[in-house]
Amino acid sequence: GAVVSQHPSWVICKSGTSVKIECRSLDFQATTMFWYRQFPKKSLMLMATSNEGSKATYEQGVEKDKFLINHASLTLSTLTVTSAHPEDSSFYICSAMLQTYEQYFGPGTRLTVT
Amino acid sequence: GENVEQHPSTLSVQEGDSAVIKCTYSDSASNYFPWYKQELGKRPQLIIDIRSNVGEKKDQRIAVTLNKTAKHFSLHITETQPEDSAVYFCAATGSGGYQKVTFGTGTKLQVIP
Numbered sequence: 001g002a003v004v005s006q007h008p009s010w011v012i013c014k015s016g017t018s019v020k021i022e023c024r025s026l027d028f029q030a031t032t033m034f035w036y037r038q039f040p041k042k043s044l045m046l047m048a049t050s051n052e053g054s055k056a057t058y059e060q061g062v063e064k065d066k067f068l069i070n071h072a073s074l075t076l077s078t079l080t081v082t083s084a085h086p087e088d089s090s091f092y093i094c095s096a097m098l099q100t101y102e103q104y105f106g107p108g109t110r111l112t113v114t
Numbered sequence: 115g116e117n118v119e120q121h122p123s124t125l126s127v128q129e130g131d132s133a134v135i136k137c138t139y140s141d142s143a144s145n146y147f148p149w150y151k152q153e154l155g156k157r158p159q160l161i162i163d164i165r166s167n168v169g170e171k172k173d174q175r176i177a178v179t180l181n182k183t184a185k186h187f188s189l190h191i192t193e194t195q196p197e198d199s200a201v202y203f204c205a206a207t208g209s210g211g212y213q214k215v216t217f218g219t220g221t222k223l224q225v226i227p
Contacts, residue, residue, distance in 0.1 A: 034215070043203060043217045044158070093157060101146040101207050103215060105157040 004096045006106030021079045021109045023094030029074035030096035038091045050077040084113040116141040120218030135221045137204035138186040146207035147187050153200045194225045
């Protein structure tokens with residue numbers, strides 16, 4: 001149990017376009033999901049906390065208008081990178097939380113902006 | 115906010131030896147401390163966790179200890195095997211209402227056959 005999927009696994013887009021990443025909890029309901037960004041050989045940096053049915057909570061320094069998060073159901077959260085630029089290229093990972101604090105991660109999405 | 119420090123950043127051990135990774139946290143209200151293993155290009159996998167009401171937990175070759183007074187916790191891997199090679203992250207869940215998790219900086223463990 002506790003399987004989280006993420007789609008797409010990788011995406012290449014042109015500068016100025018928008019990209020949507022989906023995160024799904026496959027066998028459990030998650031009222032809370034998290035979005036992380038990970039640079040090569042670095043730790044996971046929390047971008048925002050996604051709560052079903054309410055607005056996401058963004059970490060300091062993360063632009064909410066650039067990284068749009070929607071958590072429309074108990075099994076799906078989406079991250080949209082708007083007007084992507086090369087500096088947005090990164091590995092984006094979501095996680096879904098069970099009620100006992102345990103987080104289970106998606107496989108990640110490699111975003112490359114050209 | 116919570117600050118988690120992790121040491122060492124890299125660790126090389128001979129196969130069969132033990133490996134120890136240490137973390138400290140700053141928020142005394144933190145109450146959940148998971149450890150994750152991440153292989154290159156893959157997702158972090160929860161390998162063991164401990165809650166603040168427990169001092170030690172063991173699962174086969176892996177154990178975690180927690181010292182609440184000193185605000186530090188450690189991961190112990192015994193009888194290391196080459197497949198244990200990966201990056202390990204500690205984390206602490208603070209007292210925030212939305213259970214925010216703060217990760218350590220990671221330890222790259224290399225087990226030499």
